[in-house]
Amino acid sequence: MGRFKQLILMVAAASLLASCSGGMVRRVSEPAASIQQLTVRPDGSWSVDVRINNFSSIPMRFDAIALRMSLGSEQAGTLNGNAGISIGPESADVVTVVHSPTPSARIVMADALAAQRSIGYVLKGTINATPEEGKPRDYDIDRTSSLSPVPGLPGVMR
Template identity: 85%
Template structure:
């Protein structure tokens, strides 16, 4: 009789373990993040801004409209706007390059930081539109503060 109970207990344990693990991938949609990976000052005074978008979801996401108010140091720099038009795999990141015409005050702040070979803080606040695989589009809030530093040997480039 004791052997029969042990066999039933082992079978029940095996059933429970099998039912826990074989359910497939969990579809988790998490808020993305965005930050500036690189900012390049162009000869005409405009900026080329590489925005890194992080997809923290467990499924692929399609990223479209980006609208991020940017400040540089204590100066408003305008709004980074564009259409990313990219799909990013689960728990991955990719970069979108946006052209930006900064405010005159932000241009001066950037020129001062580059001339002095100093870092400068930045802040982004706005939204990114993304659509989960087989889901509906949604607008995600973005808030990010960080800093950019001059890249040695690359004039006009901050990372």
């Protein structure tokens, strides 16, 4: 009976140790950014809703955004802004940046809206983010996608 008790105690101790080692894994992953919506404003500037994805297993604070944007083959300028938001683990949020596009980008956008057709875009640059209890870092962004006109909403692309 003494060996049986020892065996039970050893199994219980091993189980207790194994349960203590299973804490949350802190994984910091590269974030992503894309354009969720672009709205041409009456003054010719654009309101650009930038969707930021936090793929990390911990909350991240997103601050400075500096993303060069092109539409089709035309440079549209740089989206600069201060996001100033915290995004929970494996979540996303949207930051709105008011942007004054280049004249050639305005023409390309006006043409796509008038023809009711999609247009490709590229975002390249950095987003500054700080992991919970970590140091700030610039993350490289390189995104290629497209925007399409929204039926019934003039001047809006998604």
